[in-house]
Ligand SMILES: [Fe+2]
């Protein structure tokens with residue numbers, strides 16, 4: 001008798017097509033079950049091999065990767081159920097179908113078999129037609145499962161590639177906006193660089209999730225991007241802003257948020273632009289948020305931004321000494337700033353002063 005059509009498969013090896021049949025491994029302490037299975041399947045082209053204990057079954061399944069396993073439930077030292085459990089928990093082997101065989105396939109035993117992931121439980125002596133039907137159905141299901149897993153793998157690869165593309169585009173966008181920011185702001189490019197460095201130090205010190213830390217480091221530079229919407233008369237004014245001008249200045253937070261949202265930027269970037277002037281005690285703008293209602297990324301950038309503003313000269317004010325700036329930060333803990341973030345800055349005072357020194361205007 002020839003090989004059954006639906007169990008033939010074509011393998012491509014080095015461009016040469018070869019026909020191979022499915023292999024079935026029988027695990028049973030006596031040779032009778034293997035002989036039985038062999039007599040029903042071999043005439044239809046299946047290759048049947050046998051092992052007599054569960055340990056060598058597991059070992060040979062790993063090395064030989066049979067297409068299907070038929071196992072006796074009374075297998076030493078692990079039972080057929082335990083063998084099934086090991087097989088189904090192994091990510092490399094779980095797709096291999098398992099048919100368990102018992103003296104009498106009671107409902108209880110069948111429930112146990114299905115619970116460990118076996119495809120079925122058959123009674124001995126095995127019925128030839130039932131066995132073949134079950135083997136073919138299991139192999140078909142396995143082929144579908146493998147196809148689904150392959151497709152999923154391909155999709156995951158595609159998603160990863162798309163994420164990389166988006167990250168590349170976002171980084172380009174960040175660089176472009178940073179440049180715009182520098183052209184339109186009285187702040188120098190160095191301010192942007194220092195705020196990014198301080199923000200990263202604070203995020204690391206807070207032991208935030210690594211991906212959030214890198215987003216904060218990347219997007220802190222965009223905190224004032226909304227200033228492109230402000231007139232020079234406000235932006236470059238020497239001296240104090242009038243109450244009216246200050247109201248107009250506040251709008252840079254909402255403009256920044258809108259610009260970034262419209263360009264599909266990462267939500268962390270939007271939040272930083274939107275909330276970096278909120279104060280821990282609720283006295284900030286634009287929404288008077290307080291405490292933890294202010295997103296952590298914005299609380300981080302708020303401290304980094306003010307620390308930098310204090311320690312550097314602006315067109316409307318001169319710089320104060322670092323020691324004085326640290327005193328202000330300490331005093332504003334719990335008022336302007338999140339006390340937990342202030343503690344991180346004070347713990348890392350020396351590193352902050354190094355950054356200031358390395359990126360002097
Ligand atoms: Fe700002």
Ligand SMILES: [Fe+2]
Nearest residue numbers: 187223224305
């Ligand atoms: Fe700033």
